[in-house]
Amino acid sequence: MEVRNLSHRYETSDRPLVVLDGLSFSIPPGGYVALTGASGAGKSTLLSILGGLEPPQSGHVHVGGHDLHALGGDELAAYRRSTVGFVFQHFGLLDTLTASENVEVALALAGARAGARRRRARELLAAVGLADRAAHRPGALSGGERQRVAIARALANRSRLVLADEPTGNLDERAATQVLDLLEQLPAERGCTFVVVTHDRTVAGRAPSRLHLAEGRFSTP
Amino acid sequence: MTWADAVLFAARGLVRRRSRAVLTLVAVALAAALLTALMMITETGRSRVLDQLSRGGPLAGIRVDAAVDDAEVDRVVNLPDVAAVVPIATTRLLVTADGAAVAAGKGAGEDQAVPAVPGGTDLEGIVGVDFRQADNLPITVLAGRLPEAQTATEVVVDQRWLERRGVAEGEEAGVVGSEVMLGAVREGAGGRHDPLAVRWTRAIVVGAVAQEAAPGGVLAPLPVVLDARAWTGGGEGATYEGLFVVARGLNQVDEARQQLAGLGLPSEAPENLIASVLRYLHVVELVLASIGAIALVIAALGIANALLAAVRERRREIGVLKAIGARDRDVRRIFLLEAVALGLGGGLAGTVLGWAIARGVGAVVNDYLSAQGLAGVTVALPMAVLSGGILGSAVLALLAGTVPAVRAARLPARDAMGEG
Ligand SMILES: Nc1ncnc2c1ncn2[C@@H]1O[C@H](COP(=O)(O)OP(=O)(O)OP(=O)(O)O)[C@@H](O)[C@H]1O
Ligand SMILES: [Mg+2]
Numbered sequence: 065m066e067v068r069n070l071s072h073r074y075e076t077s078d079r080p081l082v083v084l085d086g087l088s089f090s091i092p093p094g095g096y097v098a099l100t101g102a103s104g105a106g107k108s109t110l111l112s113i114l115g116g117l118e119p120p121q122s123g124h125v126h127v128g129g130h131d132l133h134a135l136g137g138d139e140l141a142a143y144r145r146s147t148v149g150f151v152f153q154h155f156g157l158l159d160t161l162t163a164s165e166n167v168e169v170a171l172a173l174a175g176a177r178a179g180a181r182r183r184r185a186r187e188l189l190a191a192v193g194l195a196d197r198a199a200h201r202p203g204a205l206s207g208g209e210r211q212r213v214a215i216a217r218a219l220a221n222r223s224r225l226v227l228a229d230e231p232t233g234n235l236d237e238r239a240a241t242q243v244l245d246l247l248e249q250l251p252a253e254r255g256c257t258f259v260v261v262t263h264d265r266t267v268a269g270r271a272p273s274r275l276h277l278a279e280g281r282f283s284t285p
Numbered sequence: 286m287t288w289a290d291a292v293l294f295a296a297r298g299l300v301r302r303r304s305r306a307v308l309t310l311v312a313v314a315l316a317a318a319l320l321t322a323l324m325m326i327t328e329t330g331r332s333r334v335l336d337q338l339s340r341g342g343p344l345a346g347i348r349v350d351a352a353v354d355d356a357e358v359d360r361v362v363n364l365p366d367v368a369a370v371v372p373i374a375t376t377r378l379l380v381t382a383d384g385a386a387v388a389a390g391k392g393a394g395e396d397q398a399v400p401a402v403p404g405g406t407d408l409e410g411i412v413g414v415d416f417r418q419a420d421n422l423p424i425t426v427l428a429g430r431l432p433e434a435q436t437a438t439e440v441v442v443d444q445r446w447l448e449r450r451g452v453a454e455g456e457e458a459g460v461v462g463s464e465v466m467l468g469a470v471r472e473g474a475g476g477r478h479d480p481l482a483v484r485w486t487r488a489i490v491v492g493a494v495a496q497e498a499a500p501g502g503v504l505a506p507l508p509v510v511l512d513a514r515a516w517t518g519g520g521e522g523a524t525y526e527g528l529f530v531v532a533r534g535l536n537q538v539d540e541a542r543q544q545l546a547g548l549g550l551p552s553e554a555p556e557n558l559i560a561s562v563l564r565y566l567h568v569v570e571l572v573l574a575s576i577g578a579i580a581l582v583i584a585a586l587g588i589a590n591a592l593l594a595a596v597r598e599r600r601r602e603i604g605v606l607k608a609i610g611a612r613d614r615d616v617r618r619i620f621l622l623e624a625v626a627l628g629l630g631g632g633l634a635g636t637v638l639g640w641a642i643a644r645g646v647g648a649v650v651n652d653y654l655s656a657q658g659l660a661g662v663t664v665a666l667p668m669a670v671l672s673g674g675i676l677g678s679a680v681l682a683l684l685a686g687t688v689p690a691v692r693a694a695r696l697p698a699r700d701a702m703g704e705g
Binding site for chain 1: 294602608610612615702
């Protein structure tokens with residue numbers, strides 16, 4: 065992943081709000097980076113640009129073979145589908161679907177057939193230790209269990225990049241540790257690049273490298 | 286995302302917001318029921334009125350009261366707005382009140398001179414038509430049947446004949462089977478009571494009818510009248526005394542009459558009254574259908590409203606769906622499917638309900654009609670109403686779903702990060 069001179073601003077009613085101001089950095093394949101910063105520093109914004117949720121406004125963002133600046137709406141969707149796996153603080157599960165179906169939706173969007181989908185979902189749920197909860201809806205799962213389903217979903221399409229925004233923000237310490245263990249282990253096993261946004265020092269401390277955002281730039285905390 | 290996946294997803298969305306979906310569905314169903322019931326009731330009323338009116342003959346009938354020959358008949362047949370033409374020949378013959386009165390005529394065939402004619406005979410108008418075309422004529426059989434087209438010995442008597450002889454309504458069957466003698470009087474001979482100048486023909490009255498084809502008292506096969514006229518020596522030149530013309534449709538009656546006038550043929554179409562009755566019925570139909578359609582549009586707005594609320598509530602969920610790779614069109618499809626499901630389900634339930642309502646109303650009306658001694662109505666569900674109710678609801682729902690679906694599809698994927 066190669067980011068050069070990335071800037072991002074939001075147009076507010078009175079004046080433009082510069083959130084990212086000429087960021088440049090790179091993360092090697094399989095890298096593991098913790099992104100920290102005060103609330104409102106632009107961590108989520110950076111993550112959503114890297115994950116193709118928002119097109120970059122200026123600068124260069126290359127992820128894998130993709131120049132995100134050049135991708136249109138459907139191409140960005142394809143990029144998200146094939147390359148990126150998201151893990152949100154709010155888990156982001158679809159609560160009308162079972163755990164297994166939540167994983168399967170990601171596979172369905174990528175065009176997988178029903179049989180293959182079910183097999184892969186079972187595999188992934190087993191990997192996050194939820195083989196016996198596959199038929200349960202999110203409402204019947206604890207926060208930690210939901211986040212583990214979300215991790216399984218993030219890995220469903222063999223994504224090269226896993227982006228987690230405060231993945232442990234809504235979890236108690238034990239669940240947080242369990243989720244973090246999985247988040248470190250599973251992407252690493254699969255050679256994924258892993259970026260985690262957090263303001264939890266212990267979480268940040270586990271990462272081999274850290275980036276700290278302040279006033280639109282990287283700094284040392 | 287395949288259609289099957291989208292359908293599953295849409296279904297789950299509806300099931301989750303069950304109470305809202307049910308309320309929306311009920312609104313659509315009630316509107317579709319209203320539309321269906323109104324359409325069925327007006328359709329039933331219309332066919333009943335048409336049925337009653339068409340007892341008097343073809344609705345688009347036109348009478349031409351002028352002497353015409355075969356060449357002119359051909360010209361009328363070829364007029365653009367004319368569907369059928371029935372030539373009518375008339376003459377006046379002596380008709381015995383009852384066959385039994387002509388004692389000497391027993392066993393007599395054609396051209397049999399009858400020595401004495403009782404005083405009861407009278408000159409009667411005889412109308413000759415081709416009975417193969419009876420469906421195109423304003424003739425209603427009251428009793429018995431119509432004569433065979435080819436025979437020279439069968440006639441029917443009409444309402445004027447019955448009236449003159451004091452046959453009461455409902456007793457028309459009494460004249461069926463009686464025998465009459467038709468006497469053609471040669472012109473210039475010693476007058477109508479000169480027995481030598483009268484050619485008598487025997488005929489059986491096979492039925493009693495009400496007819497408006499031409500004034501007369503007896504309706505006979507066309508050859509009978511033409512034959513008799515040849516004997517009397519009247520009707521030189523023209524072959525027929527008139528025509529009964531059927532226009533292509535009620536709305537073509539005026540055009541057909543203009544075309545007849547172009548051939549120099551005066552015409553009258555008293556049945557134009559029917560056209561105005563039908564036009565009035567059509568207006569009623571339109572008004573009722575609009576009421577139903579407005580109800581359906583209101584229901585569709587309900588769908589739009591429910592889906593817009595769902596889009597608002599599901600901003601983050603839609604964002605998440607996009608974050609895991611859904612394209613705008615996948616999201617759009619899900620919401621459109623939800624809308625169509627509501628429309629189709631509501632339309633289906635509503636049409637069935639409307640059908641039941643119309644049947645119920647029909648039963649009440651039938652009770653009333655039979656209490657009045659009238660025939661009942663049959664309430665049918667026309668395919669047009671059935672498919673229109675269901676498809677119409679689905680299409681309206683699709684239209685109603687467009688705005689929410691497009692709005693959902695345009696939501697930024699970034700909303701996946703939201704706290705909402
Ligand atoms: N759509 C938007 N329009 C205007 N301003 C926005 C928009 N989205 C984010 N912002 C602003 O951009 C800044 C960065 O937001 P961002 O969500 O990236 O912060 P963050 O670092 O993730 O904060 P937190 O730790 O609280 O999640 C904030 O000041 C926020 O108010
Ligand atoms: Mg954030």
